[in-house]
Amino acid sequence: MTTPKLSTQETYDLDRAHVFHSWSAQGSLDPMVVTRAQGTRLWDGDDNEYLDFTGQLVFTNIGHQHPRVVEAIQEQAATLCTIGPSNANDRRSQLASMISDLLPDNLNKVFFTNGGTEANEHAVRMARESTGRRKLLSAYRSYHGATAQSIHLTGEQRRFANDKGASEVVHFFGPFLYRSEFFAESPEQECERALAHLERTIQMESPDAFAALVLEPVIGSAGIIPPPAGYLEGVREICDRYGIVFIADEVMAGFGRTGKWFGHQHADVVPDLITFAKGVNSGYVPLGGVVISDAIAGHFDERAYPGGLTYSGHPLACAAGVETIATMKDEGIVDNARRIGEDVLGPGLAKLAETHGIVGDARGVGVFWALELVEDAETKKPATEAAATVAAAAKKNGLLVIAAGNRLHIVPPCTVSDDEISTALSILDEALGSLG
Incomplete structure (x- = not known):
């Protein structure tokens, strides 16, 4: 009963x-x-x-x-509600493959989390472990989560009460022509000056100290601000110049929200790490993750990754993700x-x-x-x-x-x-x- x-x-x-x-x-x-x-x-x-x-x-x-996703969860619950992450389960394997197939050939591994803030925490850890560096870059107008590291990455005012000043995060101004920090009069000027500001910030903060730059390809909670043409490509070039891992926070922009599978796909860029959550299964069951480039994944081939989650790749959540992506394609x-x-x-x-x-x-x-x-x-x-x-x-x-x-x-x-x-x-x- x-x-x-x-x-x-x-x-x-x-x-x-x-x-x-x-x-x-x-x-x-x-x-x-x-x-x-x-x-x-x-x-x-x-x-x-x-x-x-x-x-x-x-x-x-x-x-x-959505009836297809609801049915997929029901079928999975009748078969295998849960299993520890050290075991393989078919829905986790299938979903990881489906996400990789939406991206270029050098993004083949997926680490699953329970949501977006954990995804950003683990992406930062992967970047730090693989580069041996500590400092991080993120934009002032941004939201990356509310756990210990992700709240410091967050650039808007919800950070203030939690900011203890020891996060090793350096913030910068991204482009936003409507409220330009650079006195720009056109999208082209805003892009050029924002990139110059970013590079100068890196130079003044010790370029060799930065492990990663974390950026929403389309800013979400802090204002829904698409970047001007050329900005993401410029960020990619700067990251390459200084050996900085480019983390695209696709938690809000990913899985169709912007009219492409991922927000960064509006530009000609390939991030090193991509964090996701939310739209991967429309929140029917909590799920997030990190898509990992082959280069960074390879760093952990012979050394243990120092992190994990009890519910990494939970079967019910992954079943919902598999059917969400399949339905999005079919419809x-x-x-x-x-x-x-x-x-x-x-x-x-x-x-x-x-x-x-x-x-x-x-x-x-x-x-x-x-x-x-x-x-x-x-x-x-x-x-x-x-x-x-x-x-x-x-x-x-x-x-x-x-x-x-x-x-x-x-x-x-x-x-x-x-x-x-x-x-x-x-x-x-x-x-x-x-x-x-």
């Missing part, structure tokens, strides 16, 4: 009594109780229906409850994300920016977009409270988006339809208009 299900009120009351939430002051929380979800939609405890354009934490790339889901971004969502958000003066910038790629809200178009002063107000107004009309500082992040599943985008844009238009 299974344990009885809770009512909506019981769920809420027990959450508030016993669940400690992340990144939050606990006393003021009022979480929405979600009872079911399907595709791009979810329902709360009062049976209100919402278009989910949050991706939750930007991970439901294949949408909620053309990655190409749908590209087309939606280019033909529907991008133009629609650009029109909102033209219509509403509070929208200072609309930017993104694929199904990975942000609206930046400002009090004044000339000064670009952030409208710090407006995003939460707009998100709340949109929610009342059945649309969930992310409010992050003065930004709205619009990140629907890669499976989203033209009609659903049209509905969401209409709701956003009304919500922005309500600001007056």
Whole structure:
């Protein structure tokens, strides 16, 4: 006999009594109780229906409850729920091969983790072990996780309370023309000056000391900022010049989110290590990992890698990953994300920016977009409270988006339809208009 299900009120009351939430002051929380979800939609405890354009934490790339993935998890649970990572299991082997097949021939090994922050921790460890160096580079506008090393790699303000100043991380400014640190007037200038700044930072911090540079190919949590053309290629060249391992943090941008399998594939670059999570199986079961170049993997052929995880390559998580990738290929889901971004969502958000003066910038790629809200178009002063107000107004009309500082992040599943985008844009238009 299974344990009885809770009512909506019981769920809420027990959450508030016993669940400690992340990144939050606990006393003021009022979480929405979600009872079911399907595709791009979810329902709360009062049976209100919402278009989910949050991706939750930007991970439901294949949408909620995709039947193929749900069935794959059920079948795996009936066969082999779990097994220790020292054993081979068929789904882990298959998923590692499928991920490698999405990448160039020199990226053949995959180390599985439970999520993205662990992936970044282990990628850094691999870089340090294989180079014999310690220092790390990461951008100020970035998020790489919240464990001991990854929170120091993180460049935005969530780092501050956790920063003890002994992380061996050096931060630099990446390109962001809308709020340029380099007084640039064009994407070309921004790219050139950002690369010069990066190289000068390396030179002033002892080039021989750096093990790795960790970079999101498309910045995610800190603003959804695609890089200008040529920037990733320039970073690759600089890393090669100084013998620095290039780690591409694809945790948020990977597996279709940008309209390609990986965000770095919009440029002509091959990273040394690639971290992933989220979209690899749409978060149906926690999973992350590191894709490892042959050169770095070879370093550990005759010496033990000093790290491991109890649930590395968990069969249920990997079964979900195998079926997610197979389904994305069969249903053309990655190409749908590209087309939606280019033909529907991008133009629609650009029109909102033209219509509403509070929208200072609309930017993104694929199904990975942000609206930046400002009090004044000339000064670009952030409208710090407006995003939460707009998100709340949109929610009342059945649309969930992310409010992050003065930004709205619009990140629907890669499976989203033209009609659903049209509905969401209409709701956003009304919500922005309500600001007056």
